[in-house]
Amino acid sequence: MADPLGEILRSPLDEMPEPRFRSHEVLAVAIALMLGIATGWIAGAPDDPVAVATTITTTTTTPAELPDLPPGFVDTGLGGGASVSWIYTRGSDLLVGVAIAAPVDAPPTDVGATGLGDNRRGMGIWTVHMSGGERVDHTREMFDATAPGIVTVEFAGLGAPSGDVRSLTLRPVVGTGSRNHNVNMPIGDLPARLTTIAPLEATELVEQTATGVERSNLTWVTIDRLTIDWTNATAEWTLDDPGSVRAMLDMAVTLEGETTNPVSLVAVSGGAAFLQREAAPVSPTRSGVTMLKKQPGTGQADYEPESAEIAITISWLRYGPDAIEIPLEAAILLDSLE
Amino acid sequence: MSWRAIAVAISVAIGAALVTGALRSEPTAAAPEASSTTTTTTTVLLPVWVEPAEIVVPPAIILPTRLGYADGLLELDFEVQSMVVGEEPPIRPAAWTLLAGDAEYETEIDPVASRVVFDVGLTFDPAAITGVRLDRYFALSPIQADFLPTSGDFTAHEIIPGVTAAVDLIQEQSNGTIVRIQIRGDQAGASSDLSAEGRGPGWASASSNFGGGGLWTLSFEGSELPNPLPIVIRGVMWLPLEADLVSTLERVPVG
DSSP states (O other): OOOHHHHHHOOGGGGSOOOSSOHHHHHHHHHHHHHHHHHHHHHTOOSSOOOOEEEEEEEEOOOOOOOSSOTTOEEOSSSSEEEEEEEEEETTEEEEEEEEEOOTTOOGGGTTTTSSOSSOOOSEEEEEEETTSOEEEOSEEEOOTTSTTEEEEEETTOOOOGGGEEEEEEEEEEEEEEEEEEEEEEOOSSSEEEOOOOOEEEEEEEEEETTEEEEEEEEEEEEEEEEEOSSEEEEEEEEOOSSSEEEEEEEEEEEEESOSSOEEEEEOOOOOOBTOOOOOOOOOBSEEEEEEEEOTTSOOSOSOEEEEEEEEEEEEEEEOSOOEEEOOTTOEEOOOBO | OOHHHHHHHHHHHHHHHHHHHHHHHOOOTTOGGGEEEEEEEEOOOOOOSSOTTOEEETTEEEEEEEEEEETTEEEEEEEEEESSTTSOOOEEEEEEEEEETTEEEEEEOOTTOSEEEEEOOTTOOGGGEEEEEEEEEEEEEEEEEEEOOOTTOOSOEEEETTEEEEEEEEEEOSSEEEEEEEEEESSTTTTTTEEEEEOSTTEEEEEEOTTOTTEEEEEEESSSOOSSOOEEEEEEEEEEEEEEEEEOOTTOOBO
16 A cells, blocks of 8 residues: 555655665775876886977078178289279379288288288289270389388370279289399490390299100390490390280499409499388389499499499299289279379 | 675776876877977178278278267267288378268368367257268378479479479589479378489489478489489379268267
């Protein structure tokens, strides 16, 4: 028989099936789960801590090396760079000032005023190219130790304004040297005029071969005329080279005869020595005139000269075949002088 | 608690321990929290021969070093450095113009000075400065020039830009002639490094007077003085050059 009170108090939930786990059983399973996790956490801990993988990327712009020469300069191969600084005309002569810059790493002792060292005789053959198509080689290079970093190049007799210059090139010096010669010529009364001195060897290339030494590329200097008197002498000379060599000619003449103190004549350096600095060097040329004067302290004109002992030193420069164009974009043009 | 619940609890505990231990003992590199990337970019200024504030005057560079403004005067200090290592620079700035907006302030200086002063006035605003321009300078230059005065010509001739030569005196001697040559330059000292000498036979010596001043005495030995006189002037001189070279004065300290 049904229980009425139980019928009244009966809940719909009383019809629900019996749960598979009671609350205390669920609690036990949860605790087991937490214990399992804890056990696994402890047991699974690595022996050493694992380092955090870190990637560092550094982007650095590699610094470009400073160019050896300032902008606007071209390497001459002579230990420095060159750039035209100014151009002006003086009468029919054209003068070009070329600035020299030392490379950044050049020690001071290797540079000097022009990159040529103390014995500056020339940088090369300068050729000016004019708007009319003419190409003219320089007549003189001017250096001075008190004007460092600048060489004045002269083109004598060009007769063109500075604005007509289109470009300037340089064939640098590739070799230098000197040769000594001694010549003895009979002379009669003074003044004497000698025109028969044999050509003198100036330069040569010496090459060692299997069979011996070969000499080639000879250049000769001819003394076209040598005039001598008791106090002065003048030697006019030319070089037979077609264009790759220029030279300077130094000379001394001793008038030999019946005397113990013969008159000697020596080449004039051109320098005015009194209270002045050293004279500017002489430019090498393809032809020239060497002036001689009586050397103080030598004899007097009181004997009969029989022969002239002539000592000659030929200093030469050889130029390479390749021409370097010297930038002139920054050149300042001066007005022409009368 | 039923046997069934106990078995389930033990299984759960073992499984949880295994899974947790496995996960912890094998961390993966790919895990996002396990790696990091640091990117560093270093900017390196490329070396240059000439800074914007510098003025190239071959074979030298002019470096403005300081700007200063006080009492209506603006000062600019500068150095001149040679491009030829270890040598005294053969450049002397002579005339400058300060650029300040539409205004320009011109001035000339002693060529041996290392400071240029512009009279800009008391109301001048230094912030208006946009640059400075080199208008004129002297360049030391080796030179050689022929001077061929005819007999009786005692006038001065310009033989090189800025340099004149003149016959100052001709005096006959018992065994020759004394010829005195006067060399003058526009700039003080311009003629001090120039010498005069005779070229050709007969010229015995050349000397300058003790006080300088470009006066040279040449001795000619012979009976007849050449006409024209073959005189050579050579040495170095300060060549005056007009320029138009601007410095932005960028990064020039003001003090």
